[in-house]
Amino acid sequence: MTVTSDVHQTIRQLREEVCRLHAELTRYQLVVWTAGNVSARVPGADAMVIKPSGVGYDDLTPENMVVTDLAGRVLEGDLAPSSDTAAQAYVYRHLPHVGGVVHTHSTYATAWAARAEPIPCVLTMMADEFGGDIPVGPFALIGDDSIGRGIVDTLRGSPSPAVLMQNHGVFAIGADARAAVKAAVMCEDVARTTHIARQLGDPRALTPEQVERLHDRYQSAYGQ
Numbered sequence: 001m002t003v004t005s006d007v008h009q010t011i012r013q014l015r016e017e018v019c020r021l022h023a024e025l026t027r028y029q030l031v032v033w034t035a036g037n038v039s040a041r042v043p044g045a046d047a048m049v050i051k052p053s054g055v056g057y058d059d060l061t062p063e064n065m066v067v068t069d070l071a072g073r074v075l076e077g078d079l080a081p082s083s084d085t086a087a088q089a090y091v092y093r094h095l096p097h098v099g100g101v102v103h104t105h106s107t108y109a110t111a112w113a114a115r116a117e118p119i120p121c122v123l124t125m126m127a128d129e130f131g132g133d134i135p136v137g138p139f140a141l142i143g144d145d146s147i148g149r150g151i152v153d154t155l156r157g158s159p160s161p162a163v164l165m166q167n168h169g170v171f172a173i174g175a176d177a178r179a180a181v182k183a184a185v186m187c188e189d190v191a192r193t194t195h196i197a198r199q200l201g202d203p204r205a206l207t208p209e210q211v212e213r214l215h216d217r218y219q220s221a222y223g224q
Helices: 007-025 083-092 108-116 124-130 146-155 177-200 208-221
Strands: 037-042 048-049 064-070 075-076 100-104 161-165 169-174
Touching: 007 037, 007 048, 037 083, 037 177, 048 083, 083 100, 083 146, 083 169, 100 146, 100 177, 108 161, 108 169, 108 177, 124 177, 124 208, 146 161, 146 169, 161 177, 169 177, 177 208
Parallel strands: none
Antiparallel strands: 037 048, 037 100, 048 064, 064 075, 100 169, 161 169
């Protein structure tokens, strides 16, 4: 792959951003020890920046982020990339609108994944952010692109930026890495609230019409 000076500059910036965003995973208690990761697509190149495998969050630096191509081959970096590299590369190859992918084992959302049960859309915040239920993807083993296939098959055509991979955890996508982190944070928050609501009784689901109106407003009119 030919890398121009502009792409080199973009990669330097993404190394810094991806490293910094990993601190958000620990800040919101979405990961423990070395589990989980953030990656970002490199605009203008068939490449991505991702966390190195098995490195503690306190030891992450922009310099030890790993750059791979979209087949998972290392282009830059002295460390092995995350074990989720093949899966996330598959997502980038097949969902061109995705610029960032995040993986967590956050407690409440992963509990729903262990039940192989979608998180039902019972909150306006869910309708806003996810456009309906948060779906469950199939069980898949780690190490190749099987998880990526499950992510793509589940989220293609879905408004949700997050999927609960069965018996595994959360994968969230976004237009960039920051948006993917936001989706992962929001996924855990609504998973927790919905779980608590179930302890009190049967949560009342929003109607499809309510979900559509809330999602359209949030995506087109909310914020600056």
